[in-house]
Amino acid sequence: MSKIAKQLAARLFLSLWQVTGYRVKKIDRFSEQDDLKNIAIISNTALGDFLFNTPAIGAIKKRWPDARIILVIQPRNHALVAESEMIDKVLYWDGKFPGMLPLARALRNEQVDATFILHSRTPYDIVTASLARSKYIFKDVYYADYQGKENFILAGCLSAFYDNRKNGNIHLIRQKKDMLTAVGIDVPSDAMFIPAPFKRQQNTVPVIGIHAGASSSERCWPEAFYSQLIEKLIALHDDLIIELIGAPGEKALNQRIIDGMGISSDRVINVAGTTNLIQLAEKISGFATLVVGDTGPLHLAVAVQTPTVALFSNQSTIDGAAPLQDPHLHQVLRPAEEQAGLRAISCNEVYEAVERNLAQR
CATH class of the missing domain: 3.40.50.2000 (Glycogen Phosphorylase B;)
Structure with a gap:
């Protein structure tokens, strides 16, 4: 099945999913009164992609310091978040179809208020967040996700849609920053960091x-x-x-x-x-x-x-x-x-x- 066909099938499925009573909540910007208790963040691609997303992860945690953060990552990136004080729970997903239902069940058990998809695989990520009944769903939509179309096929399945194409080829860190800023989440720093504690190595010779x-x-x-x-x-x-x-x-x-x-x-x-x-x-x-x-x-x-x-x-x-x-x-x-x-x-x-x-x- 082509990528466009998968997106069209996902849109049809999610329209049918509404008979269960689920509707993704639309929003322009979060206000100071919007209090999220459980937040899922999906960043389950390559190592570099995950590190590009750390400024955004830090900004989400800073905006809701008391919220539980459930991070969805690739298993191979586990060591970078183990014992992190920022992360309350880590779930693993390779972004592929077979893992969707187990992850959706796990996220649903967490009673997720919002899901921030920083980098994952379309359309499985949006479908998974919807099956988990996440109240809000946000996604950094990459150029490839448009598949040459004028509009992103699944834009209506998101709480808010930010079209980063208007800014041209910008840095991936700033792409996330713009997406979060558009919905009222300040990203104070572009600096990447390692979420887990680590010991800086000292060498006696260069x-x-x-x-x-x-x-x-x-x-x-x-x-x-x-x-x-x-x-x-x-x-x-x-x-x-x-x-x-x-x-x-x-x-x-x-x-x-x-x-x-x-x-x-x-x-x-x-x-x-x-x-x-x-x-x-x-x-x-x-x-x-x-x-x-x-x-x-x-x-x-x-x-x-x-x-x-x-x-x-x-x-x-x-x-x-x-x-x-x-x-x-x-x-x-x-x-x-x-x-x-x-x-x-x-x-x-x-x-x-x-x-x-x-x-x-």
Whole structure:
């Protein structure tokens, strides 16, 4: 079934669902008198998406400090919210059809007053919130959700609809900010953060982190360039350690980079697959700088205020996902000729950016 067909089917189903007496409550803006007791927040996509949503999560909690917050996330992001004082309950959902009914039952048991869908899968997210009988439903509607149509098919199933297309290609953090501001929720900060408590790592010598992987090949700087960069850093810094981080599946990638070096050094370490996400955040917090593409560990580094050399393939992705907070900490690089991709960023450009960050220590 096409995405448009799924949205049309969902709209038909939700119109029939009204025979049960359920109607989503419409609103222009929340007033000071609007008191929500139980709030569901759905952010169950990738790591970076979740971190982009933390300023919005913080703003919702600040607006209703006494409300119970039920957070719906991907299981793999669990460590980032475990033991968080902001979150009262965590539920897990991969955003797919089979998990809708179990999640709807769980949310219905929580007697949810409002559901804020910050990033999930259309139309399953809206249907799930409706089955849970959430009084209010809000959703950050992405360009892809329109499927080329003038209007969002499920706009009538939301409490309020904010069309972010009028602002063009804005940063994803500010996209959430605009959506919440439109309904009377102030978002005082653009700064991402880790909801769970973590211990900042202290290293006795400078450690450079490298994350070479990404979800797609166009986000990856060439392996040979990483090998050259590491060689140069090791040769010019006697006390420097290089740690190549990543998920278990990126261990082989890191090893290829190490094997591609013209020298051998015990100061270059492959640590992929050795941490969960909160441990990774702790490790990154101790780096002198992190060299990374447009992927989750970049946003972890931004959240823990670690300097980065961030490699982006084009200006559009910079506009939507580059670091907003602490601009002095981040060297954002892109190719002069975007059609050439990341391979058009030279090893020397990245090396000089690393040196600029090291000079600020």
